[in-house]
Amino acid sequence: MLVDLHVHAIGHDDRKHNLDNLIPYLEKAKTMNIKEIGFADHDRYFDILNLNLYEDLQKLYPEIKINVGLEVDYFPDKIFEITKIINKFDFDYIIGSVHYIDEWMFDSDKQKQGFLEKDIDEVYKQYLSRIVGAAQTGLFPLIGHLDLIKIFGFKPTKNISETFLEAIKLIQKTGVVIELNTNGWYKPVNELYPSEELIKLCFNYNIPITLSSDAHQAEHVGRDVDKALNLAKKCGYKKIATFANKKVNFVNI
Ligand SMILES: [Zn+2]
Ligand SMILES: [Zn+2]
Numbered sequence: 001m002l003v004d005l006h007v008h009a010i011g012h013d014d015r016k017h018n019l020d021n022l023i024p025y026l027e028k029a030k031t032m033n034i035k036e037i038g039f040a041d042h043d044r045y046f047d048i049l050n051l052n053l054y055e056d057l058q059k060l061y062p063e064i065k066i067n068v069g070l071e072v073d074y075f076p077d078k079i080f081e082i083t084k085i086i087n088k089f090d091f092d093y094i095i096g097s098v099h100y101i102d103e104w105m106f107d108s109d110k111q112k113q114g115f116l117e118k119d120i121d122e123v124y125k126q127y128l129s130r131i132v133g134a135a136q137t138g139l140f141p142l143i144g145h146l147d148l149i150k151i152f153g154f155k156p157t158k159n160i161s162e163t164f165l166e167a168i169k170l171i172q173k174t175g176v177v178i179e180l181n182t183n184g185w186y187k188p189v190n191e192l193y194p195s196e197e198l199i200k201l202c203f204n205y206n207i208p209i210t211l212s213s214d215a216h217q218a219e220h221v222g223r224d225v226d227k228a229l230n231l232a233k234k235c236g237y238k239k240i241a242t243f244a245n246k247k248v249n250f251v252n253i
Contacts (some may be wrong), residue, residue: 044069182223210242
């Protein structure tokens with residue numbers, strides 16, 4: 001079964017949040033054979049979202065389960081604010097993502113020079129400690145793009161597989177789901193998030209997975225999730241997680 005649980009309805013606030021703009025997402029999902037779709041816009045746009053639209057959308061497309069989520073920027077010192085925003089709506093699930101190390105939005109094209117100014121091994125360690133921190137809050141049933149830090153292709157100079165292993169062990173204890181986010185195939189790094197090596201590690205530590213495109217426009221809904229699913233199977237996975245009825249459910253793949 002194909003799902004896509006990480007879709008942005010308003011991209012980067014470049015269009016209105018209304019039914020006319022949502023319908024093409026569901027039309028695309030239908031053609032891509034997606035059975036469950038999750039809208040998870042960035043929390044920074046919360047105030048301009050009309051989350052009640054999804055009830056109307058669900059009535060128009062009863063054959064596809066629609067989940068309403070939010071992609072939240074994790075900052076270790078903003079738990080109070082994060083909790084407040086999460087509680088403003090009855091979300092089906094929340095994605096916890098790390099896009100920032102302190103003030104540095106490392107996945108922004110405009111700020112990528114930061115990778116050249118910093119110790120890359122240290123950057124990876126800081127990133128992973130935030131990912132673990134996000135998982136440990138218990139606020140995010142789903143963790144976004146596990147190794148986003150590789151987005152521009154800057155890789156550690158030393159072997160930091162121990163650091164990854166430690167992170168995976170700690171994540172496993174929290175029970176969160178991670179996503180196979182196909183957007184990485186369309187970034188300079190040209191790799192799935194996370195890498196095949198990490199997916200294997202996640203499988204060995206029983207970390208559940210789901211599938212997502214991180215589409216910021218309708219035409220990218222479901223993009224390559226079938227390819228990600230095949231990779232998951234190759235790495236040993238037999239099930240994927242979904243968030244129907246506000247809890248984690250597992251479906252055979
Ligand atoms: Zn993200
Ligand atoms: Zn996203």
